[in-house]
Amino acid sequence: MAGRVLAAVRLLRHQSSRRAFSVGESGANPLQICVVGSGPAGFYTAEKLLKRFRQAKVDIVDRLPSPFGLVRSGVAPDHPETKVVINQFTRVANSENCSYFGNVKLDEDITLTALRALYHVVVLAYGAESDRSLGIPGEGLSGVHSAREVVWWYNGHPDCVNLPLDLKSTDTAVILGQGNVALDVARILLRPVSELATTDISEHAIAALHESNIRKVYLVGRRGPVQAACTAKELREILGIQGLEVKVQQADLATTKLDHVSGLCVLLGDTLFFGRIAVNDEMKKSRSHKRVYELFCKAAASSATSSPLVSSVRQLQFVFYRSPAEILAAGSSTVTGIRLEKTTLSGDERSGQRAVGTGEFEELECGLVLKSIGYKSLPVRDLPFDHRKGVVPNVQGRVITSTESAAIEPGLYVVGWLKRGPTGIIGTNLICADETVESIVEDTQRGLIDVQSTSMMGGLGLKGLLEAQSAQFVSFKEWQIIDQKELELGQVKGKPREKIVVIQDMIKIAKDLVL
Ligand code: NAP
Numbered sequence: 001m002a003g004r005v006l007a008a009v010r011l012l013r014h015q016s017s018r019r020a021f022s023v024g025e026s027g028a029n030p031l032q033i034c035v036v037g038s039g040p041a042g043f044y045t046a047e048k049l050l051k052r053f054r055q056a057k058v059d060i061v062d063r064l065p066s067p068f069g070l071v072r073s074g075v076a077p078d079h080p081e082t083k084v085v086i087n088q089f090t091r092v093a094n095s096e097n098c099s100y101f102g103n104v105k106l107d108e109d110i111t112l113t114a115l116r117a118l119y120h121v122v123v124l125a126y127g128a129e130s131d132r133s134l135g136i137p138g139e140g141l142s143g144v145h146s147a148r149e150v151v152w153w154y155n156g157h158p159d160c161v162n163l164p165l166d167l168k169s170t171d172t173a174v175i176l177g178q179g180n181v182a183l184d185v186a187r188i189l190l191r192p193v194s195e196l197a198t199t200d201i202s203e204h205a206i207a208a209l210h211e212s213n214i215r216k217v218y219l220v221g222r223r224g225p226v227q228a229a230c231t232a233k234e235l236r237e238i239l240g241i242q243g244l245e246v247k248v249q250q251a252d253l254a255t256t257k258l259d260h261v262s263g264l265c266v267l268l269g270d271t272l273f274f275g276r277i278a279v280n281d282e283m284k285k286s287r288s289h290k291r292v293y294e295l296f297c298k299a300a301a302s303s304a305t306s307s308p309l310v311s312s313v314r315q316l317q318f319v320f321y322r323s324p325a326e327i328l329a330a331g332s333s334t335v336t337g338i339r340l341e342k343t344t345l346s347g348d349e350r351s352g353q354r355a356v357g358t359g360e361f362e363e364l365e366c367g368l369v370l371k372s373i374g375y376k377s378l379p380v381r382d383l384p385f386d387h388r389k390g391v392v393p394n395v396q397g398r399v400i401t402s403t404e405s406a407a408i409e410p411g412l413y414v415v416g417w418l419k420r421g422p423t424g425i426i427g428t429n430l431i432c433a434d435e436t437v438e439s440i441v442e443d444t445q446r447g448l449i450d451v452q453s454t455s456m457m458g459g460l461g462l463k464g465l466l467e468a469q470s471a472q473f474v475s476f477k478e479w480q481i482i483d484q485k486e487l488e489l490g491q492v493k494g495k496p497r498e499k500i501v502v503i504q505d506m507i508k509i510a511k512d513l514v515l
Contacts (some may be wrong), residue, residue, distance in 0.1 A: 003302060030097075031056040031444070031451055032458030034115055036106060037125035037147065038062040041068020043089040044433035044484040050097055052441055057457045058098050060255035061117075064158065065102040065474040065482065067093065069127060072499075073157040076184045077163025077199035078191065080496065087425060093476045095299040099459050106380045109471045110462070113382050118461040120449050121411050121440055123393065124383070124399075128375035132390075134176070138327025139371075143335035147175065147185045147372035154188055156202035156499035163217055167212035170367020173339050174294050177219035177241065178370035179229035182233040185370055186217050187238045190314045191250045195242075198499045200490065216315045218364060222323040222343055222355040226282055232291035238316065239299055247317040248300035281330050284352065321345075322362075327369050337365045375422035384409065388474070389420050397436030398443070411449050413440060478510035485509050 005358075011472050027365050029263060035042045038060050046058045066072060068086055075082045086228045093100050102266065106112060106126070116122050131146035145165060147345050152160035173189060175182045189198065221228055225248070239246055283290040322340035330336040340362055343355040377392075379385035386393045392414040393400050399412040415436040416429055424432075457464070466473050474482075480502060491500035500506045 014464070027117050029120065030454045032119045033058045033121040033123065033239065033440075034119040034458075035123045035125055035128055036062075036115070037069060037416070037418075038067035038088075038089075038100070038102075039070060039127050039429075040085065040123065041127065041419075041433060042069065042123075042125035042262050042427040043067075043092055044429050045125055045415050045436060046264075047088075047092045048437040049123075049440070050092065050436055052236045054446075056097060057247050057341060059101060059114075059462065060093065060098065060404065061101045061104045061106075061462075063103070063105040063126070065479060065503060065510065067100060067102060067476070069363040073155045075151055075155075075426075076151075076188065077154065077201035078187070078196060079201065082426065098178060098476075099440075100476035100479065100480055101459075101462060102261075102460075102473075102476075104121055104471065104473050105144050109466060109469070109473075110247060111382065112380050113174060114465070115462075116411060117455075117456050118465075119411070120307050120456050121413065121415040123397075123415055123436060124418055125415045126377075126391070128376050128377040128422040132374040132376050134371060134373065136324055136325055136326055138329060138335070138338075141329050141335050141369075142325055142333055142487065143170075144327055144365055144371070147181045147370050148179070148375055149186050150188075150370055152157065154201055155204035156205075156501040158501055158503045161202075161501045165208065166368070167208055167214050169213070169334075170195070171215040172218070172219060173214050173216070173368040173370060174218045174364055174366045175372055176220050177368045177374070177489050178219055178231070178318070179372060179374070180231060180234045181375075182219055182370075182372035183230050183234045185236050185372060186219055186316060187241065189214050190238075190244055190316055191218055191241055192243070198494060199498065200495055202499055202501060204501070211219075214368070215313075216317065218319050218342065218366070220319045220322050220324070220338075220364075222321070223345060223353060224290055224320050225318070227353055228296070230292060230322075231288060231485075235292055235295050239295060241314075241316075243313065245313050245315040246294050246299045247303045247315065249318075250300050250319040252318075253297060261379060270469065279395065320366075321355070323357060325357075325361060328363065331431060335367055337363050338369055339363050370468050375417065377418045377422070379416045380496060389421065392418055394419055395439075396441045397432075408441075408448070425435075449505075472507050472511070474507065474510050481510050482506050503512040 033049055033056055035046050042060055046060055049056060049058050057364055068089060070217065071083055071086055092098055094506040104110065130464060131148050138144070142164070143166065145163065147453055149160050149163050150165060153165055175186055191331040193206065196209065197206055199378045283293060321343045323340060323343050326339040327335055328337040328339060341357045344358055345353040346356045347353045376390045384399060395404055395415050397413045397419060399405045399409040399414055401409060413436050416432050420432060444451055486499055487498040490496050500509065
């Protein structure tokens with residue numbers, strides 16, 4: 001059924017042009033569009049909608065007073081260049097036909113059903129704000145956190161300001177997963193604090209990092225170095241941390257070589273020579289995986305030749321072919337270690353290499369376990385949701401009631417991580433937004449959206465509804481007052497900004513100064 005919808009959609013896509021569309025422009029009632037979520041997916045979508053529907057009104061709603069989602073709360077503080085996109089999003093928010101409603105929560109301040117009654121089109125772009133779980137014993141122990149929580153903590157997300165992240169009682173942390181988020185978290189734990197102090201990292205985080213006793217971080221992957229989920233740029237960055245001792249076991253590379261890669265990697269001087277690796281399918285298919293593997297080889301070679309550790313040196317150890325089996329507490333309620341099952345790889349070229357447990361176990365001592373195994377989206381009331389995949393079922397951004405029936409929910413769309421799952425960089429959302437916006441254009445052309453309906457009150461209706469319940473929403477102008485305050489606070493400390501981390505403080509600043 002979903003296939004039939006897809007075929008019809010493809011046909012329409014051929015017929016649709018890329019010119020700005022004029023639906024809803026001639027009459028007094030313009031097309032009213034609401035985008036829920038002000039991260040990259042939301043802003044790219046709003047920008048494209050404003051281009052495609054020249055006089056449509058686009059309102060962006062976010063549950064926080066502050067906009068920009070993952071760019072503000074997800075991107076690491078030592079990656080300021082990635083945050084430059086905020087300038088582009090600010091231009092979008094300041095454009096004539098765009099309005100921002102911050103501090104408005106779906107299901108609390110307004111339901112999805114009520115929103116759909118106010119807007120011709122609702123696009124859900126609220127991302128993935130929860131975590132996948134491992135489903136192993138010990139996940140609820142104190143000292144176990146998700147990487148998302150830690151990222152939100154150091155980035156000053158109001159939900160995680162008070163995260164009980166104890167960096168003093170232990171010198172060893174285990175991070176589960178080897179994606180870029182895992183690398184971000186490891187880098188923040190291991191980088192010299194002086195280098196972080198001049199970033200926009202939150203005050204409470206820098207204070208805790210100053211006092212941190214963490215000296216050793218294990219980055220644990222259930223597969224091998226060839227399959228690691230991180231990218232070469234991010235891996236190179238962490239390997240290059242000043243004064244950091246990096247450990248990669250030659251044995252892990254050898255296992256890969258003998259059993260899974262059929263390759264040979266030798267470092268002679270500064271030059272890396274590859275033998276049979278060239279015939280390995282996985283690396284042949286992906287330059288990125290090959291580069292990551294080469295970096296691990298280099299790291300292994302230099303860790304083999306480096307002098308023994310001085311106890312004060314910070315150390316990062318990559319552990320491969322180990323799957324988490326149990327988080328240990330030795331009779332207390334706090335983590336004391338982790339039990340890992342050794343794995344081997346199984347699979348073919350088409351299905352990819354899967355980690356399979358061998359029944360052999362080992363334990364690592366640690367006082368902190370950070371799960372970096374992927375984010376998870378959450379449903380809201382009255383929204384079709386695929387709980388297995390953790391996404392809203394959709395055909396090219398059109399929300400469908402379920403993958404079986406494939407009936408389209410008129411006027412309801414999805415974009416970003418909520419649409420495709422928690423993968424991809426900020427730029428991936430450009431392509432994703434393009435697809436969803438083109439679906440909206442096609443549906444207006446096909447008459448699937450009732451553009452003539454004059455009952456859609458749009459932003460005016462939303463404002464009235466929020467005011468009626470005394471909800472304190474924040475406009476973009478008001479956000480810019482908070483923004484200015486953060487810049488000023490940062491300037492005093494020699495930082496780009498000091499984030500306001502308490503929602504009520506943000507609102508107070510915005511409203512007091514406006515009055
Ligand atoms: P990710 O790239 O999907 O990595 C998830 C990691 O968790 C993988 O190593 C995966 O191993 C492991 N994992 C999943 N389930 C597991 C389980 N049950 N047991 C053990 N390990 C498990 O996710 P992410 O790191 O959260 O990143 C999300 C997206 O944001 C990615 O596309 C990433 O590139 C992007 N991002 C980019 C940057 C940047 O560009 N600087 C920074 C941060 C995030 P398997 O591979 O074996 O499944």
